[in-house]
Structures are given as C-alpha cells and as structure tokens.
Amino acid sequence: MHVLQTLSHSAENCPIGKPENLETMKNWLENIDALAAKHGIKVSGVWTDRWGHTSWAIYEVPNMDAFTKFELEAENLKVVTFNHIETRRVTSAKETLAFFNQCQKSKQ
Numbered sequence: 608m609h610v611l612q613t614l615s616h617s618a619e620n621c622p623i624g625k626p627e628n629l630e631t632m633k634n635w636l637e638n639i640d641a642l643a644a645k646h647g648i649k650v651s652g653v654w655t656d657r658w659g660h661t662s663w664a665i666y667e668v669p670n671m672d673a674f675t676k677f678e679l680e681a682e683n684l685k686v687v688t689f690n691h692i693e694t695r696r697v698t699s700a701k702e703t704l705a706f707f708n709q710c711q712k713s714k715q
C-alpha cells in the first residue's frame with residue numbers, strides 16, 4: 608500500500624529562517640530512506656514546493672503498523688514540531704482500476 612504525507616509549515620517556521628529547523632529538515636532528508644527501510648518501508652519520493660512551504664512524501668508501506676512505528680522515529684517526531692502533517696492512504700492508477708473493477712463485480 609502507499610501512503611502520501613503532506614508536510615507544510617508557516618513562513619515564520621520556515622527552515623530557511625530558523626537554523627534549528629534547517630538542521631532538522633536536512634537530517635530528515637539525509638536519513639529518510641534508511642529510517643524507512645528499518646521498518647520495511649520504501650520512500651517512493653519526496654518533493655518540495657520551496658516557496659509554498661510544502662513538501663510531499665510518498666511511501667510504499669507493508670502495513671499501517673509499520674508506518675506508525677516509522678512515524679515514532681526521533682527524526683520524524685522533530686519534523687512534527689514545526690510542520691502540519693496530513694497523512695493519506697492512496698492508491699496507484701493500477702490499484703484504483705482494480706478497485707473499480709472489484710466495485711463493478713460487487714454490484715452484479
């Protein structure tokens with residue numbers, strides 16, 4: 608399954624102007640792949656809209672228990688202190704199509 612996280616912060620908390628937040632985000636970006644791998648999670652990608660103060664991370668996760676344990680890693684908890692984080696379970700186009708096909712079969 609895939610999980611999409613949206614991370615956003617205010618201009619006042621932007622890492623560009625706050626050295627402690629900059630260190631937190633640099634450390635997170637440098638270690639996110641290894642941290643995720645510890646929990647059997649693969650980071651599909653992390654993208655940032657720098658002037659929009661928003662980033663998106665997509666993870667391939669074996670289950671939500673693994674993701675919950677990953678979220679509790681110290682590096683992730685530091686990110687939460689100045690970012691609003693929205694977490695959604697999402698599906699790929701292939702998974703969505705399979706789901707739609709399953710829905711059609713259920714109605715028959």
Ligand SMILES: [Zn+2]
Pocket residue numbers: 616617618620621622623657659660661
């Ligand atoms: Zn920012």
